[in-house]
Amino acid sequence: MSGGIALKKESFDILKKELMYALFLFLIALVIFKIAFFNENLVVLLRNVLSLFWLFVIPGYFIMLYWQEKLDFIERFFAGIILSAAVIGISSYYFGLIGLNIKYHAVFMPLLMIAVGITLNLMKRY
Amino acid sequence: MVKIKLDLEKAALIVFFAVFLFIGPGALFDHRIKHDFPYAYFSSDSFQHQTRAEAIKDAGNFRYEAPYIIKGFKDAVGIYPPAIYHLAAVLSYSAGIEVYDSIYFLVVFFAIIASCIMYLIIRNFNKTVALLSLPMSLLILSSPPATGFLWGHWPSVLSQSFLIFFFWSIIRIDLDKSWIIIAVAMSAVFLTHTSEAIFAILFLAMFFGAKLIGKSLSKQDIRGIALSFGAFFALSFYYIVIFLNTWAKAQPFSFAVEPVWNGNPGFYIAGFGLLLIPIVFGLIFSLPKLKEAHVSVILAFAMLIAGLLNYIGFGLRSFQIRFFWPIYLSVLFGFGVYIIGKPIIKKWNFAYSSFVFIVLIAAFSGFMKLPVLKQTDVQAIPYIPQVSIAANSGIMDPFHWEALNWLADNSEDNATMYFFYGDIYSQDALLRNAKRVHYQVDPGDFINSIQERKIKKVYITELPGDTGGTISHRVSFFKFEDYAGTVPVEFHFGPKDICGFGYYVFDKVSRQEALAQYNLLIAQELLKKEYINPVFENQVVAILRNNNVGGDCIEERIF
Numbered sequence: 001m002s003g004g005i006a007l008k009k010e011s012f013d014i015l016k017k018e019l020m021y022a023l024f025l026f027l028i029a030l031v032i033f034k035i036a037f038f039n040e041n042l043v044v045l046l047r048n049v050l051s052l053f054w055l056f057v058i059p060g061y062f063i064m065l066y067w068q069e070k071l072d073f074i075e076r077f078f079a080g081i082i083l084s085a086a087v088i089g090i091s092s093y094y095f096g097l098i099g100l101n102i103k104y105h106a107v108f109m110p111l112l113m114i115a116v117g118i119t120l121n122l123m124k125r126y
Numbered sequence: 127m128v129k130i131k132l133d134l135e136k137a138a139l140i141v142f143f144a145v146f147l148f149i150g151p152g153a154l155f156d157h158r159i160k161h162d163f164p165y166a167y168f169s170s171d172s173f174q175h176q177t178r179a180e181a182i183k184d185a186g187n188f189r190y191e192a193p194y195i196i197k198g199f200k201d202a203v204g205i206y207p208p209a210i211y212h213l214a215a216v217l218s219y220s221a222g223i224e225v226y227d228s229i230y231f232l233v234v235f236f237a238i239i240a241s242c243i244m245y246l247i248i249r250n251f252n253k254t255v256a257l258l259s260l261p262m263s264l265l266i267l268s269s270p271p272a273t274g275f276l277w278g279h280w281p282s283v284l285s286q287s288f289l290i291f292f293f294w295s296i297i298r299i300d301l302d303k304s305w306i307i308i309a310v311a312m313s314a315v316f317l318t319h320t321s322e323a324i325f326a327i328l329f330l331a332m333f334f335g336a337k338l339i340g341k342s343l344s345k346q347d348i349r350g351i352a353l354s355f356g357a358f359f360a361l362s363f364y365y366i367v368i369f370l371n372t373w374a375k376a377q378p379f380s381f382a383v384e385p386v387w388n389g390n391p392g393f394y395i396a397g398f399g400l401l402l403i404p405i406v407f408g409l410i411f412s413l414p415k416l417k418e419a420h421v422s423v424i425l426a427f428a429m430l431i432a433g434l435l436n437y438i439g440f441g442l443r444s445f446q447i448r449f450f451w452p453i454y455l456s457v458l459f460g461f462g463v464y465i466i467g468k469p470i471i472k473k474w475n476f477a478y479s480s481f482v483f484i485v486l487i488a489a490f491s492g493f494m495k496l497p498v499l500k501q502t503d504v505q506a507i508p509y510i511p512q513v514s515i516a517a518n519s520g521i522m523d524p525f526h527w528e529a530l531n532w533l534a535d536n537s538e539d540n541a542t543m544y545f546f547y548g549d550i551y552s553q554d555a556l557l558r559n560a561k562r563v564h565y566q567v568d569p570g571d572f573i574n575s576i577q578e579r580k581i582k583k584v585y586i587t588e589l590p591g592d593t594g595g596t597i598s599h600r601v602s603f604f605k606f607e608d609y610a611g612t613v614p615v616e617f618h619f620g621p622k623d624i625c626g627f628g629y630y631v632f633d634k635v636s637r638q639e640a641l642a643q644y645n646l647l648i649a650q651e652l653l654k655k656e657y658i659n660p661v662f663e664n665q666v667v668a669i670l671r672n673n674n675v676g677g678d679c680i681e682e683r684i685f
Binding site for chain 2: 039044081101105
């Protein structure tokens with residue numbers, strides 16, 4: 001029981017630390033986007049970078065958390081981004097076919113992936 | 127408080143990402159995310175993908191192809207690999223940008239991410255080689271590989287980004303439940319651009335062949351890949367059925383030797399110029415490593431071979447693989463640089479790697495100018511390729527875009543429209559932005575009519591539309607019928623009475639003035655009928671509406 005609590009705390013600490021990394025990377029990404037797209041206004045850039053994080057980075061991070069002991073943060077970060085894109089590309093097609101209009105996918109699918117990632121991780125640990 | 131340590135490897139990746147973003151999408155899109163019209167579109171194919179993504183966004187799904195894309199046929203099944211279009215629509219909603227911006231952005235963005243994934247793959251082989259290899263990825267933006275972006279080979283380019291992710295997943299085949307990642311990666315490749323899946327199989331065959339020879343093939347590997355294939359089939363089954371009944375029947379494989387990519391600026395191995403020296407070194411010295419079955423080396427060999435399969439019938443598909451040769455072959459380059467540099471620098475450390483990394487980035491991105499050397503538009507250093515894309519609005523302009531949007535927003539759903547001559551209309555997929563079934567005059571007949579000084583009622587006319595694969599109706603889950611085969615040839619191309627159309631689109635300006643003047647002459651002749659009225663006009667385009675479709679709309683005469 002106490003071992004489980006210790007593991008839970010350890011997981012939470014890792015999650016907290018890595019989400020701070022993600023926040024730091026978000027700020028760096030915003031700066032890089034401002035440099036690369038210097039003709040664009042900040043609100044558009046902010047929404048764009050937020051979207052990239054919401055659609056790809058965060059869901060990818062939570063799914064890749066399952067392999068946290070085996071892969072370092074940077075590997076999970078990049079692999080997670082493209083894994084999210086793959087999942088959205090595939091599942092958006094099927095969700096559309098079964099009648100869920102694509103306009104809801106940008107909200108629904110990242111939430112679903114985050115939930116799946118957390119569930120997988122919890123199932124693995126406990 | 128979480129402390130973030132300065133990590134030189136991560137710093138190098140951030141620098142690489144920033145440079146790539148700046149000289150890639152930054153330069154290409156005029157350093158803006160949002161544009162007023164499709165920006166930097168240089169081919170009909172770009173519009174083909176943009177309009178399909180737009181149609182899916184409008185419909186909410188990709189059950190059917192939009193009729194205005196496929197010559198007016200209704201209820202024709204959506205046969206194109208769907209992933210790129212769905213991603214574009216989802217990103218468009220999320221980022222609040224138009225589909226024409228989101229689809230282009232994501233193709234370039236994921237190419238950058240794929241370069242970083244490639245770094246991770248090579249890092250697993252050797253960290254120094256990985257850092258030395260990374261800058262070569264920038265050369266996907268050099269000429270001619272940049273054609274992949276500029277000429278709209280977007281599904282292939284995005285699929286190859288997923289293909290690199292697939293290679294990464296194979297490196298991690300030992301992970302618990304790795305089969306899930308492998309299956310998702312493989313399915314994403316297949317559902318984005320099918321032919322890349324064949325090259326993934328080629329890689330897998332070489333990988334397992336090398337493992338078998340090296341006696342390192344385990345039962346766990348076989349079990350993992352078998353599970354992955356099972357999950358891939360389950361994930362992709364619905365689209366596999368569509369693919370086998372449409373594309374596979376319409377464009378079956380046939381043997382052909384095609385050394386040159388006709389009509390396209392193909393990339394050939396000599397295009398690497400002096401970089402071939404380290405690449406050849408890397409290739410020779412990595413041959414003994416093949417037995418160790420390292421993914422980075424095997425993928426380089428596999429994709430080199432894949433890019434040369436144009437000699438046995440893969441034609442276009444092999445030439446498309448070459449767009450990413452600068453990424454696939456980067457391990458050979460990095461390894462070659464290391465092999466060449468090692469005898470000179472005895473104790474190679476991260477500082478040397480970083481120095482070479484920065485020099486290579488500067489050289490490949492074109493920042494390094496050596497005035498003593500003869501320079502061209504595409505090479506600041508002779509025989510060293512460099513990034514060569516720059517902001518250019520491309521084919522579309524605000525005036526045509528305004529006219530096309532007017533038609534989409536204001537014409538009736540079942541309206542048909544007729545485009546007279548326009549300089550940009552040869553890239554006919556852009557006309558699909560009118561979102562209605564559209565026809566266009568044949569430029570040959572149009573020019574003949576000018577030479578004969580005739581105003582006619584019947585012109586040779588093309589019904590443009592997507593005929594790449596087939597236009598199919600799904601009768602049952604496994605049964606498809608070809609629509610396009612049920613209509614006569616004249617349906618697609620032949621003489622048409624212009625009075626049978628509801629809207630006429632005229633370009634008022636042209637690079638050849640006589641063509642625009644003839645357009646205006648026809649417009650004036652049509653306007654003599656009281657039931658034909660001007661409904662839209664800007665500096666470049668005029669649109670007339672015919673309120674008596676099928677009437678006697680124009681007097682044929684000699685002018």
